[in-house]
Amino acid sequence: MLRFFERLTNPYPEPEPGQPPKGLYRFCRYYMRGMEWPLLLMTLCSALLAMLEVSLFGFLGQLVDWLSNKQPDTFWQEEGDTLTLVGVVLLIGLPLLVVLHSLIVHQVLLGNFPMSVRWLAHRYLLRQSLSFYQNDFAGRIATKVMQTSLAVREAVMKLLDVLVYIAVYFLSMLVLVAQSDLRLMFPLLGWLVGYCLLMWYFVPRLRDVSAIQADARSSMTGRIVDSYTNISTVKLFSYSQRESDYARESMDGFLTTVYRQMRLATGLNVTVQCLNYLLLFITTAVSIYLWSFSLVTVGAIAIAISLALRLNGMSQWIMWEVSMLFENIGTVNDGMNTLSQPLDVTDRSDAKPLVVETGAIRFNDVSFHYDKREGVIEHLNLDIRPGEKVGLVGRSGAGKSTLVNLLLRFHDLADGQILIDGQDISRVQQDSLRHQIGMVTQDTSLLHRSVRDNILYGHPDASEAQMIDAARRAEAHEFILGLSDPQGRTGYDAQVGERGVKLSGGQRQRIAIARVILKDAPILILDEATSALDSEVEADIQRGLSNLMQGKTVIAIAHRLSTIAAMDRLIVLDQGRIVEQGNHHQLVQQGGIYAQLWAHQSGGFIGMDT
Secondary structure, three states: OOOHHHHOOOOOOOOOOOOOOOOHHHHHHOOOOOOOOHHHHHHHHHHHHHHHHHHHHHHHHHHHHHHOOHHHHHHHHHHHHHHHHHHHHHHHHHHHHHHHHHHHHHHHHHHHHHHHHHHHHHHHHHHOOOHHHHHHHHHHHHHHHHHHHHHHHHHHHHHHHHHHHHHHHHHHHHHHHHHHHHHHHHHHHHHHHHHHHHHHHHHHHHHHHHHHHHHHHHHHHHHHHHHHHHHHHHHOOHHHHHHHHHHHHHHHHHHHHHHHHHHHHHHHHHOOOEEEEOHHHHHHHHHHHHHOOOOOOOHHHHHHHHHHHHHHHHHHHHHHHHHHHHHHHHHHOOOOOHHOOOOOOOOOOEEEEOOOOOOOEEEEEEEEOOOOOOEEEEEEEEEEEEOEEEEEEEEEOOOOHHHHHHOOOOOOOOOOEEEEOOOEEEHOHHHHHHHHEEOOOOOOOOOOOEEHHHOOOOOOOOOOOHHHHHHHHHHHHHHHOOEEEEOEEHHOOOOOOOOOOOOOOHHHHHHHHHHHHHHOOEEEEEOOOOOOHHHHHHHHHHHHHHHHHHHOEEEEEEOOOOOOOOOOOOEEOOOEEEEEEEEEHHHHHHHHHHHHHHHHHOOOOOOOOO
């Protein structure tokens, strides 16, 4: 039965997520899709439970009057039907309603609802541009996803479950007390006014501090994760204390918000309790006064005082539920600022898959700049013929990597076009574009998975033999067989650690090369692809890369000019413009920037820019 209810809602909605809307209601409503009917059923169960529980207090007062006025020998005959009905409600009706409510809350909603929010948010964020992640902590973004998914669930469920229960419960109480004696209703109304005033004062302040706290918690997590991610750098520079101080600064900021929150909580707790004691005193005093003049029955007094005692117990629960509701609303508002950011780079509605037949690439009057600053690329024109091997050369900051990122459409152009086989890359599907391009970077980042998973990332459907062949061609097979991890996995099943930290730079780069070899895309980009390899291994891999480059259009970036000197054509960039182009011998004879770079490196300054 539990499994049946767990499967009533889908934790992994299939439709492609769009940009979540701004505004609290619309944002929560967006993530409620597919959860509407269990939320409504939960609300109905809560309302019925509240009314039935209050009706039991009414029966208690009636029972007190019966026991005071009726004779024991005729009591069952006179009230037997009512007693039987109440017994059925207590022993069958209420338990069944509680079971249904619990199944909906715990099996249908508590697990699946936040998971569906995480699933939709994660899939949307995966489509964000590269700059979105470059401008924030990865740990902070992940924390936003986790916090916001739980906060959406709590805000929606508390609003529809707890607040409905409270509202129906209190209204039922007022009706019940008014039926007993209208005068006993006024202390409850006075308590309600005082309680609402306290909520009006404290809850918005708790909400505001909660929003600040959620952001502070995300920043604290981001700083801690940043230290762990770059632990080798921390240890290399012996900056453990500096990182501790860096983390403590964010911890202090978070702790400040906690102190503010707890001060408000203390004030709210004390004032609500004083209000409750005042209600109990006034209700008891009024009841005794009216009874002394025979204006109310003992049963009515029992109802009024028992409900006042019930409110005394419930008020603490109500207080924290309402406070938590607004805290979660604050967290949702904070998370919304991250999760609802529009996508910088999007596919057109009529975008079609890129079809690569020859691999011709054309940069047509391309201009690009970061953050509306002066252009990094200015009016650049470049034609790369099908199958041509082109090397990009230039000083640091000349625009080499930016040009490659534009080809991959990690950013949209400010002006101009980039065409592949005559197709404007801004008009094709991004996934299809990147599927046709293989790339090996200098800063190789591997997934925290097995070696097998990392290599097969280039072609998930490849066979074991194809994977091993790619590893052999990348000169990686032999060292892979000797790998192991703390869990006892070896060879291709060994885990490589976060970003591949368990491997050397050369090992990471060889696995990355194997991954691209397996992908076998018609366009190949090499960004310092062999920079982390020793000379002997590099020579072996260069042979593999030469075979890989056959029949492909290749763009290679290298500071070590000897690795690209044999390219068909070398393009020299400076300040986002093409200033020289030709083969190695032509550029050396021109005596320009390339000749200067070559002279420095051949003079012993290997791998350094001027």
